Amino acid sequence: MYDIGKREIKALKKAVDSGHFFRYGGKEVVAAEKEWAQKVGADTAVMVTSGTASLIAGLQALGVGPGQSVLLPGYTFISTALAVTAVGAIPLYVEVDESLTMDPEDLRKKIRKHTGCIMPVHMQGMPCNLEPILDIAAEKGIPVFEDCCQADGGSYKGKRLGSWGAVGGYSFNQFKIISCGEGGACVTSDPNIAERLYMAQDGSCSVWPETGAMSQAFFCGGNFRFNELNAAMLRVQIKKLDKILKRLRKKRKELLETLEIPDDCTFIRTHDEEGQCGVCLLIQAPTADRAEAVEHELAAAGHTVHRPINSGRHVYKAWDVVNSQRGGVHPEWDAFRHPKNQRIATHYDRAMKRTDDLLARTVLLHTPYVKKK
Ligand SMILES: Cc1ncc(COP(=O)(O)O)c(C=O)c1O
Numbered sequence: 001m002y003d004i005g006k007r008e009i010k011a012l013k014k015a016v017d018s019g020h021f022f023r024y025g026g027k028e029v030v031a032a033e034k035e036w037a038q039k040v041g042a043d044t045a046v047m048v049t050s051g052t053a054s055l056i057a058g059l060q061a062l063g064v065g066p067g068q069s070v071l072l073p074g075y076t077f078i079s080t081a082l083a084v085t086a087v088g089a090i091p092l093y094v095e096v097d098e099s100l101t102m103d104p105e106d107l108r109k110k111i112r113k114h115t116g117c118i119m120p121v122h123m124q125g126m127p128c129n130l131e132p133i134l135d136i137a138a139e140k141g142i143p144v145f146e147d148c149c150q151a152d153g154g155s156y157k158g159k160r161l162g163s164w165g166a167v168g169g170y171s172f173n174q175f176k177i178i179s180c181g182e183g184g185a186c187v188t189s190d191p192n193i194a195e196r197l198y199m200a201q202d203g204s205c206s207v208w209p210e211t212g213a214m215s216q217a218f219f220c221g222g223n224f225r226f227n228e229l230n231a232a233m234l235r236v237q238i239k240k241l242d243k244i245l246k247r248l249r250k251k252r253k254e255l256l257e258t259l260e261i262p263d264d265c266t267f268i269r270t271h272d273e274e275g276q277c278g279v280c281l282l283i284q285a286p287t288a289d290r291a292e293a294v295e296h297e298l299a300a301a302g303h304t305v306h307r308p309i310n311s312g313r314h315v316y317k318a319w320d321v322v323n324s325q326r327g328g329v330h331p332e333w334d335a336f337r338h339p340k341n342q343r344i345a346t347h348y349d350r351a352m353k354r355t356d357d358l359l360a361r362t363v364l365l366h367t368p369y370v371k372k373k
Helices: 005-019 026-040 050-061 079-086 104-110 131-139 191-201 230-260 287-299 351-363
Strands: 046-050 067-075 091-093 115-118 145-147 166-173 184-188 280-283 361-368
Touching: 005 230, 026 046, 026 230, 046 050, 046 191, 050 079, 050 115, 050 145, 050 166, 050 184, 050 191, 079 091, 079 184, 091 104, 104 131, 115 131, 131 184, 184 191, 191 361, 230 280, 280 287, 287 351, 287 361
Parallel strands: 067 091, 067 115, 145 166
Antiparallel strands: 046 184, 166 184, 280 361
């Protein structure tokens, strides 16, 4: 959340005054869906209650479930892995590259017959190395689901993140590039997936006239319905998004040109310097100890910094509920106990050496955001 003010308050007041808050029968959610689809260049956007809801709904729409594994990077918020267990599949981890996003070379090594989906995550607004990831996925016939929860509005080779894969998921929680408190969205340009996304966001959507006729049978969806208040606020944020990104990118560029870092350290280039969201800079040191020292120096100089290795539930090692395979909501409703998942080798006890090393040797500096009056 970088820029919230009077315009959001005005939109919220208007929505409250309208007296209509439910997603059906109003205009805000429908308009937000149209505007988000347009913004990211997808045919359909379906608004949901959170980024996690977007990942669960997207996996459901893709038909991922028991007997399948999903490949995701070792550096992402735990929600990416939890969305996989929520649909009864097994999350398996892929090493990251220097940009701290999914390493295509390791991805290729980790693909198995049971791989049902590849989930690259554009962490900290930084686009993954999408082209090789998409090439591998196409060669193997596996769908790609982009987790863009930390990269609202970013792009890769001139095309917005989330519009490259079969599905893209976004978060609009408090800490994201744009926010409405809590919220999320899924996008796709596949009409079959779009219908299933709609069913996933609301299992009772068939009773509402807006749903229209579906070309396929309904499945038992849940309720991730968005609402008019959040949508009203989000629509203002969507309008501001490009300006926010422009400011962040400009500030990041200034920092890249002026920040003095020790000779033994380097700035890490992202996979798309134009399209990255500008939220941070990555500084790589030769050792973890040196990175720690640089982190302290930059903090003492007033910068907001951390080393990703210390970012708690964003690192695979801290996903204990997954790694210990004891996280089922019920003993009989547990991805790890499902008979079809028994042939999937997990190896959660094995360290991912490259990921550990890179996360420890990297210092992440957050770009300060200066809001225009
Ligand atoms: C990479 C990533 N994926 C998924 C999520 C989940 O989003 P939410 O908190 O909106 O459920 C987050 C949020 O922090 C995230 O950073």
